[in-house]
Amino acid sequence: MKYFKNLILFFSLLLLCNCNFEENPIEDKKIEFIKNVKTVSFQDAKSHFDMKKSKKQLYHKTSKNNIIINPDWNTLMYNDVAYTNAKLTTAKTEINRKGNYSSELCFINVNNHLKNVIFTVWKDETDQNDNLINGRVFFNDLEGNFIDGYKIENGIFTKSYVIKKQIQKASLFSFLFFQSNDPEDPCWNLDVLDGFDGGVLDEVIITAPAASSGTENEDGNGNDGNSGGGYGAYVNGATSNNSMPLGGGGSLSNNQINSAAAAILMASPVRPDEDGKCPDGYVLNSTTNECESICKQEGRTYNTITEKCDCPLGQVEDKDGKCVKKPCVGDPLAIVEIAPQLGPSGMQGALHDTCARYNEKYTCKGVRGRKKHDGVDLKNPYGAPIFASYDGIAKEDKQLNDNGELDGAGYYVGVTSRVNGKKIRLVYFHLQKDRRTSGTVKAGDIIGYQGVSGNLKSAIEDKNTTSHVHVKARENDKPAEPLDHFKTKIDPKTGQLINPCN
Amino acid sequence: MKNIILTIVILFAGISCKAQFNYLNSAEVFDGIKFNNVSLGDIMIASGDLTKMKAFFGNDIQERPNNTAPFLAKFIINNGISFGFEDETDSGNNYDLTYITVKNSSVIVNVKGLSVKIGDHKSKFKGFKLNSNNKYNFTDKETGSTSLFFKIDKHDKVSEIKYISY
Numbered sequence: 001m002k003y004f005k006n007l008i009l010f011f012s013l014l015l016l017c018n019c020n021f022e023e024n025p026i027e028d029k030k031i032e033f034i035k036n037v038k039t040v041s042f043q044d045a046k047s048h049f050d051m052k053k054s055k056k057q058l059y060h061k062t063s064k065n066n067i068i069i070n071p072d073w074n075t076l077m078y079n080d081v082a083y084t085n086a087k088l089t090t091a092k093t094e095i096n097r098k099g100n101y102s103s104e105l106c107f108i109n110v111n112n113h114l115k116n117v118i119f120t121v122w123k124d125e126t127d128q129n130d131n132l133i134n135g136r137v138f139f140n141d142l143e144g145n146f147i148d149g150y151k152i153e154n155g156i157f158t159k160s161y162v163i164k165k166q167i168q169k170a171s172l173f174s175f176l177f178f179q180s181n182d183p184e185d186p187c188w189n190l191d192v193l194d195g196f197d198g199g200v201l202d203e204v205i206i207t208a209p210a211a212s213s214g215t216e217n218e219d220g221n222g223n224d225g226n227s228g229g230g231y232g233a234y235v236n237g238a239t240s241n242n243s244m245p246l247g248g249g250g251s252l253s254n255n256q257i258n259s260a261a262a263a264i265l266m267a268s269p270v271r272p273d274e275d276g277k278c279p280d281g282y283v284l285n286s287t288t289n290e291c292e293s294i295c296k297q298e299g300r301t302y303n304t305i306t307e308k309c310d311c312p313l314g315q316v317e318d319k320d321g322k323c324v325k326k327p328c329v330g331d332p333l334a335i336v337e338i339a340p341q342l343g344p345s346g347m348q349g350a351l352h353d354t355c356a357r358y359n360e361k362y363t364c365k366g367v368r369g370r371k372k373h374d375g376v377d378l379k380n381p382y383g384a385p386i387f388a389s390y391d392g393i394a395k396e397d398k399q400l401n402d403n404g405e406l407d408g409a410g411y412y413v414g415v416t417s418r419v420n421g422k423k424i425r426l427v428y429f430h431l432q433k434d435r436r437t438s439g440t441v442k443a444g445d446i447i448g449y450q451g452v453s454g455n456l457k458s459a460i461e462d463k464n465t466t467s468h469v470h471v472k473a474r475e476n477d478k479p480a481e482p483l484d485h486f487k488t489k490i491d492p493k494t495g496q497l498i499n500p501c502n
Numbered sequence: 503m504k505n506i507i508l509t510i511v512i513l514f515a516g517i518s519c520k521a522q523f524n525y526l527n528s529a530e531v532f533d534g535i536k537f538n539n540v541s542l543g544d545i546m547i548a549s550g551d552l553t554k555m556k557a558f559f560g561n562d563i564q565e566r567p568n569n570t571a572p573f574l575a576k577f578i579i580n581n582g583i584s585f586g587f588e589d590e591t592d593s594g595n596n597y598d599l600t601y602i603t604v605k606n607s608s609v610i611v612n613v614k615g616l617s618v619k620i621g622d623h624k625s626k627f628k629g630f631k632l633n634s635n636n637k638y639n640f641t642d643k644e645t646g647s648t649s650l651f652f653k654i655d656k657h658d659k660v661s662e663i664k665y666i667s668y
Contacts, residue, residue, distance in 0.1 A: 110618075343563055343646025357647040357667065359598055360532045360543035369528050369543075370645075371598065374590050400570045401603065402577040402584040408600060409572050427572045455601075455666055461635045463522045464668065472572065472590075499577055 002445050037086040037266060040107040040114055042076045045089045045494050048107065048114050052142055069118065069142070070094040071105050080255055081108075081262040090264040093118070100124075113270060113279035117141060120263040131155070131251035139264050147268050150260075154250040156262065278306045297323070316446060318385050319435050326444040328501030330487030332378070332389045332428065332471060338495035339379040339468035347495040350377035350468070352481050356478035375429075376482045380450045382467050386428050388441040389485065392417030396436035396447075399454060409470070410454025411436060413447045422475055424485055429470035430456040522535050522633040525643035526614065534641075535650055535665070536612040537602060539581060542665070550576060550587035550597030559583065576601075582608040604663035613650055624658045635665050 040048070049071065064476050069178075071093040078087035088108040103120040118140045125134040132137050132152055139147040151159040196293065252260075269283055270291040274473060278291035281302025295309030300323070303310045311323035318324045325334045335355045341349035349356040352375055355364035359371035380386065390393065392415045401407035409429040413436050416425045432451035441447060450469055459465045473482035483492045488500040526534065532543030540558040548554040552565045555578050568575035574589040576597065582605050587597035604611060607619045618626055627638045638652040646668075653662035 026656075288565070339645055343641065344643055345645040345647065348649065349645060357665070358531055358642050358645055359597075360546040361549060369532055397572070398570060399572065400568070401586060401601065402566065402568075402579050407586070408588070412572055414572060420534050429572075455668060458649070458651075458666065459668060460640055462633060462637070462649065462651075464641075464649070471507070477592060500528075 006223040008157045036082045037081075038109040038112075039078060039087040040109050041488050042073075042089065045076065045091065045105070045107040045116075046073055048116065049105065049142075055138045068094075069105070079202055079258040079262070082259045086263075088265070090119075090258065092113075095120070103274055104261075106146065106258075106265055108265050109142040109264055110266050110303055111279070111281050113282075115270070116266050117147060117261065117265045117268060119264075121257060127251045129253075133251045137257065137260070139261070139268070141268070141271070146288075146326060148264050148464060152252060155252045156250075158328050212466045314445060316385075316387075318446060319449065326384060327387050327389075328487040330485065330500055332387050332426065332469070332486070333380055334387075335379075336488035336490065336501070337379045337497070339377040339466055339489060341377075341465050343464050350371065350465075351378050351492060351495050352473075353481065353492065374479055375427075375470050377468040377470050378467065380467060380469045382450050382452065383432070385446040386413075386431065386448050386450060386469055388417075388437075388443055388445045388447050389426055389487075390415070390416050390417035390419050390424065390443050392424075394437045394439060394441045394447050398433075406453055408454045411448070411451060412454075412457065413437060415441060415447060419485065423477065424480075425474040425477075426482065426485065427472045427474075429472070430454050433467070466485065480489065522631070523639050523641045524614065524630050526648075527639055527643060531642050531648055534613060534615075537604070538609050539612075545585065545602070546599050550585070550589075550599075550622060552578065556646070584607050584614060595645075598667070600667050602665040609663075611650075611652075618652060618660060618663070620660050620663060622660045624654045624660070626660075627652070 033296060071091045071106045073091055075090075075092040077090055079090055081088050085400075086108060089383075090104045093103050093105050095103050100119050101122045103118055105116060106119050107114060107116045109115070119142070120138045121128075121132065122136045122138075123132050124133055124136070128256040133155060135152050136149065137152065138149040141147055152159045153159075182232040264284075270279060270293075272278050272284055272291055274291065276284065281294050281304060282289075282291035283294060293300075293302060297309065300309040300311060302308075311317050314326055315323040316326050326336045327336070338350050340347040343349065345354075345356045348354045350373075354371060354373050355367050355370035357375045358369060360369050362369070362371040364370035364372055376447040394413055394415045396411070396413045398406060398411045399408040409427070411431045411433050412427055412429045413431060414425055414427040416423065418424070428448060430451055430453050432447035433453070435446075436448040437445065451466060452467070456465070456468070456470075460467065473485055481492055483490050488497070490496065491498055511573065529634060532546070533541050536540040537545070538559065544558065545555075548558065551564075552563070555563050555565075558579060563580040566579065567587070568577055568588075571588055574592045574597075576587050577629055578585040578587065584603045586600040588600050588608075589595070589597045601627045604620060607621050610617055610619050612618075614630070616626060616630075624632070624638075630638050632654065633639050636654045638654070640650045642648045649664075649666045650668065651662075651664055651666075652660050653664075655661035
């Protein structure tokens with residue numbers, strides 16, 4: 001009986017010691033565009049590494065189980081990264097591991113904070129072009145802390161490696177947990193390096209604790225680093241970006257793997273420096289000893305110049321403090337769509353240069369008593385923002401009738417820009433009174449919010465039309481087709497969408 | 503059954519929508535709408551010319567610039583009526599009528615055979631549709647871009663008369 005109990009205990013401990021795959025497949029979500037990402041120059045990468053090297057005391061926590069990093073600076077190169085124009089700076093490096101792996105030091109600057117990671121790939125199976133079919137990738141920081149790891153099957157990141165909480169806690173039984181000397185042990189804990197006798201030892205020697213601080217979390221699902229449960233969601237998004245060269249059917253190219261590494265790196269936790277200080281925009285969480293972003297709202301990043309939390313790239317903060325999607329440059333709304341009249345003129349009544357207005361003094365395209373409609377009506381719900389289509393000078397104003405009451409265009413904003421050598425003036429009617437803009441604006445800046453000012457209120461009340469912004473265009477001071485100046489292409493004769501802006 | 507209900511709903515919605523307006527043909531707009539016996543068409547053709555407007559409405563009518571509009575604009579006004587004109591070409595030679603506001607009972611407005619002034623009882627509009635905003639709204643049936651409305655107050659009297667060219 002006693003023997004049986006010990007057997008159970010032994011197997012129970014064995015269960016605790018293994019790194020496991022999360023059985024949930026990784027979602028193939030695309031990473032968000034990450035703002036304030038910059039390329040790290042070769043010189044800065046090397047300086048950063050040398051700086052770490054000079055702080056040996058921090059990493060020499062024990063005399064054994066060191067991770068030995070021996071970069072080959074002759075291999076420094078820049079790599080394309082999905083979703084950003086910044087490049088991932090890499091240098092091949094030797095580390096004291098055994099097996100068919102290759103490792104790189106990766107560097108990138110996020111929010112003016114240089115982040116780096118050791119990225120290791122085991123290529124279990126490759127195609128004829130050395131694209132990865134089956135294998136594993138691991139991410140460790142320079143202290144050896146495990147950040148993240150993934151299994152790749154048929155060129156897809158399918159499972160993430162997790163380290164069970166118990167491993168971190170039950171150090172008493174570490175001889176059971178980390179006794180494996182298998183260099184391909186997916187649980188890359190530095191204790192397994194004991195038996196490795198190769199490598200050059202005159203480079204930075206970084207010691208990791210037996211269990212890295214970044215690998216614990218409450219639910220025992222292993223390394224986290226962010227509240228989303230690892231970075232698995234990012235990696236397939238990063239590798240599936242169309243801008244990256246595809247590895248071919250069922251395999252990943254080196255570019256795609258690097259892009260995934262960059263995604264992990266950009267999303268990985270920030271740790272305090274040797275003095276315990278966090279970079280600008282971060283505050284130290286004394287419990288986790290990680291630097292937490294000052295910007296709590298999802299997707300926002302700290303702007304070190306303005307000392308404010310900026311919306312993610314491609315978004316702008318609205319009057320309610322929410323980040324809203326910016327339209328394409330050249331569009332005044334996130335979605336450009338014609339708002340047809342509800343009356344008899346329908347779509348034609350909302351388009352420019354149609355004979356959709358009554359006036360006895362005109363004959364429009366052969367029709368007596370008809371006047372051309374000047375401008376277009378674009379669907380926009382009440383309260384929704386309106387954006388500057390181009391960089392320019394904005395001027396807010398209001399149209400009054402002879403009695404001093406709001407009339408016609410109501411509260412409006414005109415933006416004069418220089419586009420392809422032409423003076424373009426776009427005027428936006430029927431805005432709300434508040435938060436209109438005057439002065440210099442950039443494309444994508446909010447210049448006002450949809451209202452019902454001027455004659456729109458009565459038109460809506462009388463069910464002539466729905467909420468819309470009326471846009472008039474002037475090209476070199478002459479009436480022009482507004483749709484010609486939008487990035488979204490709409491047929492000016494039918495109002496039908498030809499080509500969305502993105 | 504579902505289709506029948508859907509059809510009824512659509513028809514009802516259509517009827518409700520149409521019930522907002524009293525439709526006019528082009529002759530009823532240009533010739534039939536009159537302000538103190540001057541047709542809307544003639545006012546449009548006058549194109550904001552002060553001399554012509556004086557000929558229509560008397561020498562007391564005055565011109566005032568409107569510096570608040572996005573494009574060149576002016577008012578032509580007297581005590582009883584005001585006109586808004588805008589020149590979207592900004593040339594000063596191409597003013598178009600944008601609105602007419604009747605200010606008091608000195609101006610008689612004709613439409614569809616009706617002769618109405620501010621203060622008249624709504625019974626004058628017998629047979630015409632009153633919309634949900636308590637307006638008798640007359641619009642052209644081809645574009646819907648013109649709106650001559652008579653606002654009815656709580657005493658069932660005409661309190662506001664305005665023509666808008668959208």
